[in-house]
Amino acid sequence: MVFRLAFLGCLLVACPAVAGEEPFHFPEGKHGKGELKYLDGLPVLIAAGTPEEVGEQIGVLAVKPAAVKMKALVKDAIQKRVGPVGWPLLVRTCTGLFEKFPPEYRKEVEAMARGGGIDPEVLIVANTVADVMHLGGCSALVVEPGRSATGGSLLGRNMDTEALAGLVEASLVIVRRPAGKHAFVSVTVPGLLACGSEMNDAGLVLAANDVWRTKDGSPKLEPRGTPLIVAIRQLMEDCASRADARRLLRDFKATTTGCAILADREGGAVYELTPKNIIMRPAEEGLCTCTNHFCSRELAVPMEPCWRYDKLQEYRKRPKLGVPDVAAALNDVDQGKATLHSMIFEPTALRAHIALATGPAKNRLRKTLECGELFR
Numbered sequence: 001m002v003f004r005l006a007f008l009g010c011l012l013v014a015c016p017a018v019a020g021e022e023p024f025h026f027p028e029g030k031h032g033k034g035e036l037k038y039l040d041g042l043p044v045l046i047a048a049g050t051p052e053e054v055g056e057q058i059g060v061l062a063v064k065p066a067a068v069k070m071k072a073l074v075k076d077a078i079q080k081r082v083g084p085v086g087w088p089l090l091v092r093t094c095t096g097l098f099e100k101f102p103p104e105y106r107k108e109v110e111a112m113a114r115g116g117g118i119d120p121e122v123l124i125v126a127n128t129v130a131d132v133m134h135l136g137g138c139s140a141l142v143v144e145p146g147r148s149a150t151g152g153s154l155l156g157r158n159m160d161t162e163a164l165a166g167l168v169e170a171s172l173v174i175v176r177r178p179a180g181k182h183a184f185v186s187v188t189v190p191g192l193l194a195c196g197s198e199m200n201d202a203g204l205v206l207a208a209n210d211v212w213r214t215k216d217g218s219p220k221l222e223p224r225g226t227p228l229i230v231a232i233r234q235l236m237e238d239c240a241s242r243a244d245a246r247r248l249l250r251d252f253k254a255t256t257t258g259c260a261i262l263a264d265r266e267g268g269a270v271y272e273l274t275p276k277n278i279i280m281r282p283a284e285e286g287l288c289t290c291t292n293h294f295c296s297r298e299l300a301v302p303m304e305p306c307w308r309y310d311k312l313q314e315y316r317k318r319p320k321l322g323v324p325d326v327a328a329a330l331n332d333v334d335q336g337k338a339t340l341h342s343m344i345f346e347p348t349a350l351r352a353h354i355a356l357a358t359g360p361a362k363n364r365l366r367k368t369l370e371c372g373e374l375f376r
Helices: 006-013 051-098 103-116 120-126 228-238 242-249 307-317 323-332 371-375
Strands: 029-031 034-039 042-049 139-143 154-160 172-178 184-188 197-200 205-210 258-264 267-273 278-282 287-290 339-346 351-355 367-370
Touching: 029 051, 034 051, 042 051, 042 367, 051 103, 051 120, 051 172, 103 120, 103 228, 139 205, 139 258, 139 267, 139 307, 139 323, 154 205, 154 258, 154 323, 172 371, 184 351, 184 371, 197 228, 197 339, 205 228, 228 242, 242 258, 242 267, 258 287, 267 287, 287 307, 307 323, 323 339, 351 371, 367 371
Parallel strands: 042 172
Antiparallel strands: 029 034, 034 042, 139 154, 139 287, 154 339, 172 184, 184 197, 197 205, 205 258, 258 267, 267 278, 339 351, 351 367
C-alpha cells in the first residue's frame, strides 16, 4: 500500500488562477449533518452519518463548488501522462479496482458524485489511480515520546508532488464521523475517500510515501491487492493503535510499492510495503525518518542519495524535539511549490498544525486545529 493521493487530489479540484480570476475559495455552508466553515483561516468540512450521507455532504459542500474545474482538469491532466489512447485503458483498470471497494465506500463515492454534480468516472479514477501510477513523493519524521519535548509522540509530514504551482488553493481539512466507526481527520481535497494524511479519534496517525523501486521483484501493479484508499480508510476507521494496524496489515496484499508511516501515543514505525512483502522498520533511538525509498535490507536498492532524507537524519543529533523542531525539519526539506501541504500531528493531544499554502518554507504558517473537539 502506497498512498500517492495528493498529486491527483490537487489535479482533481483546483487549477491555477489566470489573470483577472479570483483565487478559489470554498463557500461556508451547511447540508444535512455536514458543515463547511473556516477555523483560524483553514477550511474545515465536518461530515457525519451513513456513507450516503457523508458522501452527499462532501459532494454538495466541497465537490460542487469546484465541479466546473474538476470536470475538465482531471482528464486533461492525466491524459498528458498516459496519452489519449491510454486514458480508456486507465479508466477500465481503475473501474476494475473500484469494483473491489466495499459497498459502503462505493456508495460514498457515488453520493459525492451526485451531490457534486460530476461524472462518477472522474471520482472513480481519482480514488484508484494511485494504485496504477506513481504520482508523487513526500517526507515524514516521527518523534517518539522519549525524544519528544512535549512528552507525547509527534508525526511531521510534507505532502510533496511534482511542479503543480497554483493547484493547492482548493485543499481543505475534512473531518469524517462515520456511523459506528472511528472519526478521523484528513488533510486533503474533496472527492477522495482519504488522502494518506490522517489522524483518528484514538490518536492513530497515518502518513504515506511513494516508493518507485524494490529489489523483491514485485509487479508494478497487483490488481488482486487491496486498493490503497480502501486500506487507508480501514486503518483509520477500524484501528485504535499501531498494534491494531499491524494486525490489519497482515490481511492486506499491497497493490504496489510504498511506505506507510504509523504513529500513536506510544511511538511510531515505518512499514515498507510491496505486493510480496511487509517489512516493519522500527524507530531508531526514538526517531523515524522516511522519504521515497526503502531502507530495509530485504527491499532497499542502490540509489542516489536523497537530500531530504539526509536533512531529516541530521535531527537525530538533537536530544529532544518539540513542535518547533519538527516544523524546522519540515521547512528544511520543503520543496517550494511542489510541497502542497505541511502538517504536524500530536496523537496524545489530538491536535494538528497544518499549512495548505505552497511557497518558500519561511512563509508557511501552520494553523493549529484542535481535532478532539471536531471529533465530538
